[in-house]
Amino acid sequence: MxxxxxxxxxxxxxxxxxxxxxxxxxxxxxxxxxxxxxxxxxxxxxxxxxxxxxxxxxxxxxxxxxxxxxxxxxxxxxxxxxxxxxxxxxxxxxxxxxxxxxxxxxxxxxxxxxxxxxxxxxxxxxxxRAQVSLSRPVRSKTIPQQNRRFRRICMIGGSTGAVDAIERILQRFPSDCPPTLITQHMPEPFLVSFAARLDPLVQPKVCLAEDGAVLRTGQVMIAPGGEYHLNVTGKAELRVKLHQGPHVSGHRPSVDSMFLSAVGHAPRIVAGILTGMGGDGAIGMKALRDAGAKTLGQSQQTCVVFGMPRVAAEMGGVEEWADLDQVGDALLRLCETPVKMRAT
Missing domain, CATH: 3.40.50.2300 (Response regulator)
Structure with missing residues (x-):
């Protein structure tokens, strides 16, 4: 070679x-x-x-x-x-x-x-070996539709190439978007800058997640990185739990850690997996889907690196696909679907 x-x-x-x-x-x-x-x-x-x-x-x-x-x-x-x-x-x-x-x-x-x-x-x-395309999706300049009825919580995981992807996705989110959690593989200082960059560019409030914060409509919280995973805890009212512990699936923060923490609430979850190297998120996405969550993967042709979505699909965790310029709308549509709680 x-x-x-x-x-x-x-x-x-x-x-x-x-x-x-x-x-x-x-x-x-x-x-x-x-x-x-x-x-x-x-x-x-x-x-x-x-x-x-x-x-x-x-x-x-x-x-x-x-x-x-x-x-x-x-x-x-x-x-x-x-x-x-x-x-x-x-x-x-x-x-x-x-x-x-x-x-x-x-x-x-x-x-x-x-x-x-x-x-x-x-x-x-x-x-x-990453694929970089000349045709990049056009950034939306329209104000997203508000007053939609979102019934679910949105979780998004990404790595290589997902900085641009997350920005484009959130530009489709209205100010009253579903509660949204994001785990992105980046060093802690970059995550601080990432959240600060996003907040003025999009309609929802964007911030780094804090331990104990309640998941609320119109708020996007990003894993702060460092020594902490971003998990969820609670029953009717879900809260952020910043978990200090070893790497999960090779990463901290880990997409798998976030997804797995929400399995008990799967019927209320929509999980999206974006461009990235490796397989973090695949185990958690499969567990969420099996437990009743809606799941979405970014299409291969619009990924910089089709690693994380590919592994998630191979494990059976991806229910449907969308090109990058449609991922935001697709996640919102899934968050509007009725919640069907499974009998225990």
Whole structure:
């Protein structure tokens, strides 16, 4: 198998050398070019046709975000953002993923060596195999219909590529949307920025989940990450339970942990599984469906990585499918379906 062709874009020659040394130590990867500016990067893309690009978020003359936006418009390709996890950097990285970047890796801090790059080669190799489409769904500019009768609670799980997907889905949600919980695989600082980015962009209130919070109409709560899983607890009135514990299905926060915590309330649940690597969420979605929940998967052709939905489907957890531009409406429609409690 031929190695995957990588373009490194960073304004620091020292950083480019470090990234090259790490990537070239992996037989799956071949660095075909480097660039220190957006203009150089554009020429390198045209000349070398790389399979994947690493891109700094701060570039001279043209920012990394502006260049990323142009790349995704004219020649979409897998891009891994390489940034520092400062407050500002975290915001920029989340914006980059919303623009279509596959993933983000933290730059090593000054004097810290290359330990922070321990997953860089794997991330780049996996990102290179992601499908990135030129035809991206148009963002909705209409105000979602309100005063609908939602009878169920919505749960959404996602990973690689789901930052953009979740934003598009929530833009279809009205201000009185069903209570919604989201578990997205991201480091804790990114989740803070993610929630802060979403809140002013959509009609519902978006925030990081807090332990003990009541699930309410018109509110979207996102797993805060760190050492906590986002679960639900309670009987008639459901509340958030932030569970501190080991990784579940390889992740913390885990989609499986969230889904499994709601199995006892399955007839009141609609569960959606979005683009992402691996199989987190598959076990929980199958258990929810078996117990009476409605379940939905993002279609293969609109996933950046058709991993999590594929595994969930193979296990029998996906009841129906929708393209990304229809997922939001489909989840709302399912939340309107009558709740049929099973006899015990």
């Amino acid at each position: 031929k190695p995957l062709r990588v373009l490194i874009v960073d304004d620091s020659a020292t950083m480019r050398r470090l990234i090259r040394s790490i990537l070239e130590a992996d037989r799956r990867l071949e660095v075909v070019a480097e660039a220190g500016t957006a203009r150089e990067a554009r020429d390198a893309v045209n000349a070398h046709r790389p399979d994947v690009m690493t891109l700094d978020v701060e570039m001279p003359n043209m920012s990394g975000l502006e260049f990323l936006q142009r790349v995704m418009k004219h020649r979409p390709m897998p891009v891994v953002m390489v940034s520092t996890l400062t407050r500002k950097g975290s915001d920029v990285a989340v914006e980059a993923m919303a623009l279509g970047a596959v993933d983000c890796v933290e730059k090593p801090k000054v004097g810290a060596g290359s330990d922070n790059f321990s997953r860089l080669a794997d991330t780049v190799a996996l990102a290179a």
